[in-house]
Amino acid sequence: MIRPYEPPRRRIDLDRAEALRLLGSVPLGRIVFTWQALPAVRPVNHVVDGGDIVIRTPEGSALTSHTQRADGRGVVVAYEADAIDPDTRLGWSVVVTGYARLVTDPAELVRIRGLVEPWVPHRGTDQAVRIRPELVTGVLLTGAGEARDGARSRG
Secondary structure (H helix, E strand, C coil): CCCCCCCCCCEEEHHHHHHHHHHHHHCCEEECCCCCCCEEEEEEEEEECEEEEEEEEEEECHHHHHCCCCCCCCEEEEEEEEECCCCCEEEEEEEEEEEEEEEECHHHHHHHHCCCCCCCCCCCCCCEEEEEEEEEEEEEEEEEECCCCCHHHHH
């Protein structure tokens, strides 16, 4: 198939601060964790809170159960969010790898419930998971002539 002319594109690596800023500009992402020895991916709503990613999960969910069993630093997870235009294929993508722990402090849980709407409304009690980023990577997908500051207008 012959494709019409597509203008040149650039991929620009983002620093940690800009990647987290962009991550905080959207409400939805995907968390990746290990479940029954296989990777599992779930869409979730999030907020960036003090440099951490915070999500809400239903009590008894695979992710909640997995993080409840965490000891020490928590369980290793990846978190991804993006804003990429399907027509131009321009935008950004951020991936965070870090440690997830269940939020157990009752006051903190109440505060988080006021910050994050759940992906799907829950019946009964829900929990919160805090992800402490260890590795933060992000890319800006831009037209060849656009300046780096284009990331700010897409977030």
